[in-house]
Amino acid sequence: MGGVRGGGAGGAAHQVAFFSRELSAGEAERRAAAVKGLGRVGCWAAAEHGEVVAGVGAAVVRTAGDPDASVRAAAADALGRLGPLGGDEAGPVVVGLMGDPDPRVRRRASLAAERLALTGPAVTEAFRRLLADTDWHLRLNGPLGLGSRGGTAEPAVLVRLLGDAEPYVWGLARIALHACASRDENLVRDELIRTARHGHGRSRARALEMLTARHPRALRDTFLDGLRDECPEVRRVMAGLLADDLRHGPADAPLSSLRLSGAVDGLFSALRRAGAPESLLPLPRPSETADAPLSSLGLSGAVDGLFSALRRAGAPESLLPLPRPSETADAPLSSLRLSGAVDGLFSALRRAGAPESLLPLPRPSETADAPLAALEAETDADTAARLLYALGDRGDVRAVPAAVRWLDRPGAGASAVRALAGIGTPTAVRWIASTAAAGPGPDPGPGLGHPYTRATAAAVLGELAAPGAAETLLPLLDDPDAEVRAGALKGLGRLGHHGLPRPRRHTVAEALLAHLTADEPNLWYTGKALAAYPETLPAVRRLIDHPSEEVRATVLGLLDEDDEGDLTVLLAHLDDPSEPVRHEALRGIGRYVDEHGELPEAPPATPATHTTPTRSAAHTAHTAHTAHTAPAAPTGPSGVDLLGVITALSEPASSRQIRYTARLILDKLKKT
Numbered sequence: 001m002g003g004v005r006g007g008g009a010g011g012a013a014h015q016v017a018f019f020s021r022e023l024s025a026g027e028a029e030r031r032a033a034a035v036k037g038l039g040r041v042g043c044w045a046a047a048e049h050g051e052v053v054a055g056v057g058a059a060v061v062r063t064a065g066d067p068d069a070s071v072r073a074a075a076a077d078a079l080g081r082l083g084p085l086g087g088d089e090a091g092p093v094v095v096g097l098m099g100d101p102d103p104r105v106r107r108r109a110s111l112a113a114e115r116l117a118l119t120g121p122a123v124t125e126a127f128r129r130l131l132a133d134t135d136w137h138l139r140l141n142g143p144l145g146l147g148s149r150g151g152t153a154e155p156a157v158l159v160r161l162l163g164d165a166e167p168y169v170w171g172l173a174r175i176a177l178h179a180c181a182s183r184d185e186n187l188v189r190d191e192l193i194r195t196a197r198h199g200h201g202r203s204r205a206r207a208l209e210m211l212t213a214r215h216p217r218a219l220r221d222t223f224l225d226g227l228r229d230e231c232p233e234v235r236r237v238m239a240g241l242l243a244d245d246l247r248h249g250p251a252d253a254p255l256s257s258l259r260l261s262g263a264v265d266g267l268f269s270a271l272r273r274a275g276a277p278e279s280l281l282p283l284p285r286p287s288e289t290a291d292a293p294l295s296s297l298g299l300s301g302a303v304d305g306l307f308s309a310l311r312r313a314g315a316p317e318s319l320l321p322l323p324r325p326s327e328t329a330d331a332p333l334s335s336l337r338l339s340g341a342v343d344g345l346f347s348a349l350r351r352a353g354a355p356e357s358l359l360p361l362p363r364p365s366e367t368a369d370a371p372l373a374a375l376e377a378e379t380d381a382d383t384a385a386r387l388l389y390a391l392g393d394r395g396d397v398r399a400v401p402a403a404v405r406w407l408d409r410p411g412a413g414a415s416a417v418r419a420l421a422g423i424g425t426p427t428a429v430r431w432i433a434s435t436a437a438a439g440p441g442p443d444p445g446p447g448l449g450h451p452y453t454r455a456t457a458a459a460v461l462g463e464l465a466a467p468g469a470a471e472t473l474l475p476l477l478d479d480p481d482a483e484v485r486a487g488a489l490k491g492l493g494r495l496g497h498h499g500l501p502r503p504r505r506h507t508v509a510e511a512l513l514a515h516l517t518a519d520e521p522n523l524w525y526t527g528k529a530l531a532a533y534p535e536t537l538p539a540v541r542r543l544i545d546h547p548s549e550e551v552r553a554t555v556l557g558l559l560d561e562d563d564e565g566d567l568t569v570l571l572a573h574l575d576d577p578s579e580p581v582r583h584e585a586l587r588g589i590g591r592y593v594d595e596h597g598e599l600p601e602a603p604p605a606t607p608a609t610h611t612t613p614t615r616s617a618a619h620t621a622h623t624a625h626t627a628h629t630a631p632a633a634p635t636g637p638s639g640v641d642l643l644g645v646i647t648a649l650s651e652p653a654s655s656r657q658i659r660y661t662a663r664l665i666l667d668k669l670k671k672t
Contacts, residue, residue: 015041020059028068035063035071039078042085057086064093069102076105080112091118098126103135110141114148124151131157136166143172155180155191162195162210163203170206177210204229205237227374232383235374239386242371375402381411388412392419400428407435413453421460429466432457436487437472455487462491465498474511482521489515489525496532509533516543520550527554544569549578556584561592567600574645583658586649589642590665597672599642643669 015037022034042056060082064075076097079090094116097109110130113123123145130142131153139161146153153161153176161173181188195207208226226238375387384406391399392415400423406416417435420428436457458476461469469491476488492508500508513536516526530536543555556573559566566588573585592600648654650662 012041016056023059023063028066028070031063031066031068032070032074035060035074035078039074039081042078043081043083057082057090060086061089061093064097069100069105072097072100072102073105073108076108076112080108080115083116086116091116092122094118095122095126099129103133103138106130106133107135107137107141110138110145114141114145119149124149127151128153131161136164136169139164139169140166140172143176147176152176152180155188159191159195159199159207160203162206163199163201165202170202174206174210201231202233205231205234208241209237227370228377232380235378235380236383236386239371239374239383239390242390372396372399372402375399381406381409384409384412385415388415388419392422395423397423397425397428399423400425400431403428404431407431407453408450410450410453413450414456417453417457417460421464424464429461429464432461432464433466433468433472436461436476436491451481451483454481455483455490458484458487459490459494462494465495469495470500470504470508474508477511477515477519482519485519486522486525489522489529493525493529493532496529505533505535509536512536513539516540516554517546517548517551520548523550523554527557530558541566541569549580552576552578553580553584556581556588559588561588561600562595567592571600571642574649579655579658582649583655583661586646586658586661586665589646590661590668593665593668597668599646599669 019034019037019041022030022037025031025034038056038060042060057079060075060078063071064079066072066075076094079086079094082090094109094112095118097105098113100106100109110127113126127142127145127149128151130138130145133139133142143153143158143161155177158173158177158180162170162177164170164173177188177192189211192207192211195203196211199207204226226234227242229235229238371387371390375384375391378384378387388399388403388406391403399419403416403419403423406412409416413435417432420432436454438454454476458473461472473488473491473495476484479485479488489512492512495508496505509530512526512530512533516523516530519526530540537558537560540555540558543551546552546555552573556570559570561567561570570585570588570592573581574589576582576585589600646662646665649658650666652659654662
């Protein structure tokens with residue numbers, strides 16, 4: 001029930017009288033509706049009929065003590081609407097209702113305080129109490145009300161709100177903390193550090209997130225402790241922070257020469273254990289200078305000596321062309337660069353098929369064992385995914401068994417695959433291959449029933465160019481799941497960039513050509529894969545007249561815009577009846593403009609040029625091209641002003657994607 005506008009003074013008086021009688025009704029719903037009605041009538045009638053509604057404010061104030069919460073909430077709402085008409089008592093009543101036991105009343109009262117723009121110590125304190133309210137709407141209103149009155153919450157309170165489950169609340173608390181830090185950075189930082197070390201739940205996790213840009217080195221111990229926290233979100237955040245710490249090294253101090261010496265010494269020891277030839281071993285050892293900081297030149301020389309020894313021992317060439325630390329010999333090497341060089345060496349050893357016993361070497365990080373221990377005890381998939389990322393990024397071969405345990409978990413299976421790829425040992429690669437090949441079945445196993453994990457494994461297998469990858473991936477092109485087929489296409493495409501033997505490459509190319517017309521949902525992935533096999537282009541050209549517009553569009557995307565015949569085909573399809581085909585033809589012209597900075601020259605016009613284009617015209621151009629003869633001038637825009645055609649395609653009458661592509665081409669032409 002609400003007031004109805006209009007009726008002049010008489011109408012307003014009638015409504016006020018009716019709602020006033022309803023205030024004494026026995027049903028709480030009728031009393032609440034009457035209070036709301038008085039608020040609305042008073043709001044619109046006060047300007048012109050103030051004498052009629054003069055007593056409305058006092059009547060509403062009296063209902064603020066009603067025993068029913070819905071009536072008190074209606075009173076708070078009405079007082080906020082009435083404004084000055086509520087009288088001097090309205091402000092104190094609203095502030096009192098902000099402490100009501102019912103959250104609905106407190107919520108309406110806090111909004112009324114904003115509408116009335118109430119100020120003063122009592123109002124500020126009422127908003128401060130809302131920071132600890134059980135209702136998240138009120139916890140949100142608290143900082144907003146304080147901010148609009150020039151007040152601020154204590155940093156300890158705001159840090160506590162960082163742990164709120166509602167994103168609106170903890171997001172606002174984080175903004176408020178940044179504002180407080182601009183006034184007193186030390187106070188905010190100390191509170192964040194205290195919470196990061198001794199806090200609980202989400203507030204601890206988010207405090208650490210706020211400290212990551214410039215955290216003291218002492219907080220790295222907190223990362224390790226946080227991996228054992230009972231709150232999954234804390235462990236999740238700690239795992240991510242620890243992964244970054246392991247990846248980039250401590251931000252406040254480079255690795256000492258002693259640590260690096262230990263890492264290289266460990267490598268020599270492992271080479272001896274693996275039975276490396278003696279000619280490999282008597283190299284200059286950096287530990288000879290462990291009592292003094294090693295210069296970057298000295299470390300570079302030690303690693304260079306190792307590469308030279310590997311060459312003398314007849315190591316495979318694939319092992320040798322790694323990033324060389326001597327590139328930075330004119331400046332002190334940071335811990336990141338040196339760590340990257342050593343990691344590159346480990347990766348090369350794996351690619352060369354080095355024995356497994358060679359690989360689990362001491363790593364130059366004092367926290368290297370923490371992610372592995374945490375992963376073995378972890379139960380949360382998101383946390384495990386972050387830990388797997390850290391271990392895979394560092395290539396820790398000890399993590400293979402733990403990664404295998406997560407292969408059949410949907411939330412972390414793909415991360416486990418990527419971790420195994422980062423480790424790269426033969427055992428890890430075999431697990432990736434088995435995960436990709438595993439199909440849905442009744443028993444749990446690696447990747448079974450989880451297409452995304454299998455698709456990731458298939459794509460990674462091609463990227464690794466592992467032995468037997470093509471044989472594993474080709475059967476997956478017939479998998480019943482489209483996502484798995486897409487992963488196989490990604491893997492075969494990446495495999496095409498590696499040096500496959502000619503017979504195997506021919507087999508893959510033939511399979512992809514057959515797949516081009518057999519799997520329409522994955523046409524985009526098929527086209528991307530075929531792009532890695534340019535020898536298939538003649539066969540692809542022959543599909544330009546395929547009945548499927550999606551196949552024809554994919555064919556146009558694979559054409560070589562620098563080839564005269566292909567360029568003619570692209571021009572002929574600029575006004576094809578199919579929108580996907582027109583768009584791909586336009587993109588081909590865009591690639592030409594990217595390369596040459598100008599539009600291609602259109603073939604000369606013929607009388608047939610101005611007729612409606614048909615697919616046979618494109619076929620004429622294609623046939624002439626494949627026969628190595630001069631193509632006849634196709635119908636369509638190729639014989640007219642190409643700039644005018646593209647300009648027309650950029651107009652609002654075209655679809656959004658065609659309009660966008662055409663405008664990109666025009667913008668590039670303007671810049672040249």
